[in-house]
Amino acid sequence: MATKVIKGGTIIAADRTYKADVLIEGDIIAQIGTDLSGDEIIDATGCYLMPGGIDPHTHLEMPFMGTHSSDDFDTGTAAALAGGTTMVVDFVLPGADGLLAALQDWFQKAGKARTDYSFHMAITGWNKQIFDEMPKVVERGINTFKHFMAYKGALMVDDDEMFASFTRCAEIGAMPLVHAENGDVVAHLQQKLLAEGNNGPEAHGYSRPPEVEGEAANRAIMIADQAGVPLYIVHVSCEQAHEAIRRARQKGMRVYGEPLVQHLTLDESEYKNKDWDYAARRVMSPPFRDKSHQDGLWAGLASGSLQVVATDHCAFTTEQKRFGVGDFTKIPNGTGGLEDRMPVLWTRGVRTGRLTPNEFVAVTSTNIARILNIYPRKGAILPGSDADIVIWDPEASKVISAKTQKSAIDYNVFEGIEVTGLPRITLSRGQIAYKDGEVLAPTGSGRFVEREANAPANRALSTWKELTAPRKVERDPKNIPAGAQSMPNATPKNVIDVKDLSLVFQTNDGPVNALSNINLAVNGGEFVSFIGPSGCGKTTLLRVIADLEQPTSGTISVNSMTPSEARQNRAYGYVFQAAALYPWRTIGGNISLPLEVMSVPKAERASRIAKNLELVNLAGFEKKFPWQLSGGMQQRASIARALSFDPDMLLMDEPFGALDEIVRDHLNEELLKLWAKTQKTVIFVTHSIPEAVFLSTKIVVMSPRPGRIHEIIDCNLGTERTLDIRETPEFLEIAHRVREGLRHGHSYDE
Structure with missing residues (x-):
């Protein structure tokens, strides 16, 4: 295997700086040391060696506002390489076909990528299909899900949907991302501005003040905390949102903040330009802010309250921006930045002393790799890491110009800015992908980077939430005030009256006698259990009472109504064997x-x-x-x-049958308390003799098919029962009678 050695450079990592050679074998960094040799020597004298940049926020070939962003994965990633970025993370926007169908579309688009790439999956609504597909998305190597709190009527999700998705993220080990702006307030302000005749690009900024971003950030942080999941807030542009993140992190919450290089260096005065095109080209969300917000964002990067710098690269041409002439809400939102992120950040950050070179590496690469759970494969110059390396010339300069950029857009928001500090060579997985102004990586040479779920922050937060979860205090029944579990006094009126009831099912193998000659009267307020061997018709009888099955002969009344009338009048509630919750x-x-x-x-x-x-x-x-x-x-x-x-009564079909004995005992006690409070009539199907005796005022013992009532046993155990009663002679005597009834009923019918 051919090898390369980068010699003469100074390695800048997120935590240290040192001089060393780097040996590359194939895609991987094989060794770091001095006087290394290889088949090809790359001279880095006078330059820094830094991990290739990772942009965690791009929108390439993205459908938006009736058009597509102008940079696809070919031109967009070419621009990235020219700026020292070797990996992009793009956003999949699902349609009506669901998450997996959209993911397949994005994989097809990304086949043109020149850099490595990965995806975030957007959640733009909530239903069972999304719930079911989220784990499958994680299985495909995507561990982040984006939520828009803005763009009402299009991409926006409400708090209920967001909480549902955040909770699902916690369950599957993923991390939610949010675009934090209060979409309801933005929509109101937009209409107000238009009604007042304020329809130019400057109105975009007026419609999205810092307060709507700060409020949404606070709300998202609260929802994430309640869901028990880390949170990543994209494009943090103002002090209000930054303060929310800073305060949350001080409380120990796992919240990450991502400012954009645009918000760090450009301000809202750009929208006041007399040239409509100039101002519209800079329309993005959140908008550029007053300069007063920038110092706080820079301080956040230096102090660690903000962790990464991205671009939100979502480029639209001037012609596309003109869709919004006369109505600023129709200007496609987004700017470029992939080629300029690292040079501009180095110039305005490192060369001004706002950032150290190590902090620069952290916020452009290493922190991103850690948060996305791909470190140290990415974001590091270490043995075993992918050989994504930018050879950075700290003294090289240029003036940014749309005429020389690799991006497909016809302008550049950083036009005319002189930057000092540029990539001389960019290596992607050991191959020279960019050198001296020329992109060398072929179209389609990029690879998808899978990101495993359950990143360290997820695991830590899951452990903490488990330890601090609310727990019921278990108390000895002796310490519960007398009468708390007292049995209600039965009302003498019959609420269920079954006479001569039989049911025959017609099958391909002939008729099956399910129930035969059932006669039963249940008084109001009674707790009646049906018990018998499997297949004896316990559940079938319950279903007949509930009007879920129709008898072949006989009569039945429920609250002096037919079963159908009782069902329509909601005379009963039905509890199934499984919880059957949505x-x-x-x-x-x-x-x-x-x-x-x-x-x-x-x-x-x-x-x-x-x-x-x-x-x-x-x-x-x-x-x-x-x-x-x-x-x-x-x-x-x-x-x-x-x-x-x-309802007047509860019909319960073996609701605790699948639970272990300890949980079952606990729920038996809870059910008695509930019955005592509500005075409902309860019909309860069970296979358990102790459960039937403990709960019931009357036990109906049934024989095998055709199901018949073999015996009805009264449970005269008093009005107050705890689990201790199961050791009393009275309890054991009734249990013995039930067991004998089952045995004799079974033998008789055989």
Whole structure:
């Protein structure tokens, strides 16, 4: 394998500076030392050797406002190499076909890249498909998801959608990104300005004041904290947003801030230019700010409260910008910057003393690689790292001009600025990709860089959140005030009356007798358990009561109504064997669903949700998603949902059957408390004899198919029960009777 040696240069890392040679074998840095030899010598005398730049924020060939950004992955990455950047991270914007379909489109676009590349995935809405596809995106090597808090009616997501996505990110080990601007306020200000006749490019800045960015940054930080996930805020342009990040980091929150080189060096006076084209070319979001914000951004980079510098390279030609003549809201947002980021930052940062050379490397490469979980493959000059190296001449100068740039746009927002400090040679994975003004890397030579999930910040935050999560205080029943679990007094009125009921299923193999000659009366306020061997028709009988199955013969009344009338009048709530919660809805949203169907007003829905969550001991969990709760907690949430419209009875089909014994015991106690408070009639299907005896006032013992009632056993165990009652002779006697009833019923029918 051919080797290269870079000799005579000074290595600048994020944490130290030293003179050394660098030996490259193929794509990889093989050795760092002195007097190294190789097949090809690259002279770096008088130059610095720095890790190739990584731009974490680009939009190449991006659809936006009815057009596409003018730089594709060919011209955009050529500009990057000319500026010392060897990797870009672009944004995938999904359409109606979902995340994976959009990702495939972006892979096709990126086939022209001359640098290595990776992607962030945008979340522009919320539904089950997005929920399901996010882990698959992570499997494809993408560990970040972008959320727009701006662009109302297009890309913007609301707080509920953002919290759902952030929580999903926490679950799959990914990190959310946000464009932090209050889209609702921006939309209002835009319409107000247009109505007043203020329609030029300068109005763009007026419509997006620093306050809307600061508010959104604070809101995103709070949502991320509650979701238990790190947060990356893109294009931080003002002190209000920076202050939110600084304050969060001081509290130990994992929040990262990304200013752009444009916001560090250009200001809002650019929009006051009398030339409409000049001003419109500089329209981007957030807009350029008053110069007073720049000192704080530079200080943030030096102190570490801001970690990276990007470009948000999203270039539109002058002709495309003219779409907004007469209406500033139609000016495509975005500027260039890939070729200029590192020279401008070196000139305005290192050469002015705002940044050290090491800090420059940190904010243009190393910190980015660490945050995106690709360090030390990228962002480092170390043995084993990719040989992405820029040979930087600190004394080389040029005047920035659109006439000499590699980008496809016809202007440059940094036009006329003289920069000192330029790449002499840029190596991408060991190959000379740029040298002395010429891009040498062929179109399509770039590679996709996979980024693993569960970066160190994710792992640390997950551990902390687990240790500090709310935990219920477990108390000895002896320390619970007497009567807290007392059994309600039964109301004598029959609420369920079944007479001579039979059910025959017709199958391809002939008729199957599921139920035969069932007669049963249930009083209001009773807790009745159905127990029997598998296939005896317990669940089938419950489904007949619920009008989910139709009997072949016999009659049944529920609250003096037919089962169909009872269902239409919502006389009962049904709890299934599985919790059956919608994963894309919060716990509160799941409980709200039947109320929404009933058109219950929002305020009343909120009241009922709070009341029922308190009943099942889940107060404070309404903003959580099902996957954040244990199996037992999910079943309690499903009970709360069944209670949401205040039915007269609960029909429960083995709701605790899949849970371990400890959790099951706990939920049995919780269910007794709930029953005591609500005075509901409960019909409960179970396979467990101890569970049936502990919970019930009456146990219906069923025999095998065709299902018949073998025996009805009263549970006269008093009005107060704790788990200790299971050791009493009275309890054991009833359990013995149930067991004998099951055995004799089974033997008789066989």
